[in-house]
């Protein structure tokens with residue numbers, strides 16, 4: 032513990048269970064001295080697991096569907112009441128695709144589901160920022176982080192319409208980052224995280240193969256949820272005050288790799304005669 036967030040106040044969206052990245056961020060933020068509120072959808076709250084985290088971190092839970100502007104307004108207003116004023120940090124750790132859940136492929140999307148994916152996983156970030164700005168809910172030099180994935184830049188089999196949502200998410204960080212930075216010194220970044228075993232992560236088609244592939248490709252190996260939380264804490268701390276409008280890869284080096292020895296060895300195993308691969 033470094034007391035990196037001593038005296039800081041925040042809002043954490045998206046802790047579902049103890050595997051969630053947001054859950055780990057909450058635990059670490061608490062250890063680092065922060066005080067915060069937790070929020071998730073009423074359905075997620077019905078699972079009841081969040082109560083355990085709230086108790087542990089001495090945090091209040093405020094239900095909200097992040098696609099609803101009214102719900103977000105309520106979260107921000109209540110959080111300011113509970114925490115005694117504007118906050119220093121917000122974590123947006125939200126993602127969901129009904130197309131992925133229902134097995135609809137990218138060339139056979141249900142468009143109602145598609146709009147929902149974009150709204151939940153992309154536009155909700157804009158809604159949080161717009162409401163925060165209107166309510167003046169983030170202090171000067173505050174920090175906002177949303178979680179992203181490299182499918183925003185590169186095509187990865189099975190990530191489906193979530194890739195489009197992540198592209199929107201990262202673009203919002205840049206567009207709003209300019210405005211909020213210029214006017215209020217608030218910084219806005221996305222963290223592009225390795226595949227991670229969570230409820231949302233495990234829903235991606237071929238997840239086990241993907242996580243093995245990225246582990247072999249990354250010189251430092253995949254980053255896990257705890258390590259992701261550590262990185263988010265640094266971004267909420269005063270040590271990263273001039274970092275904004277960035278998509279920050281937290282992936283063990285995967286994003287800059289083309290082929291690794293470990294991946295090549297595994298790939299060659301799929302051929303009867305590895306010498307024949309050039310034919």
Ligand SMILES: NC(=O)c1ccc[n+]([C@@H]2O[C@H](COP(=O)([O-])OP(=O)(O)OC[C@H]3O[C@@H](n4cnc5c(N)ncnc54)[C@H](O)[C@@H]3O)[C@@H](O)[C@H]2O)c1
Nearest residue numbers: 045047051052075097125126178179226227229230231232
């Ligand atoms: N797990 C991975 O492999 C991975 C990799 C890169 C990025 N991410 C991103 O990390 C973030 C957190 O996901 P996670 O892996 O911790 O999984 P998770 O399933 O624990 O978290 C996803 C959260 O989104 C919440 N959510 C869904 N719909 C919502 C809505 N309408 N309003 C408010 N909240 C809603 C869920 O209740 C849940 O808490 C997501 O943005 C995800 O895309 C995950």
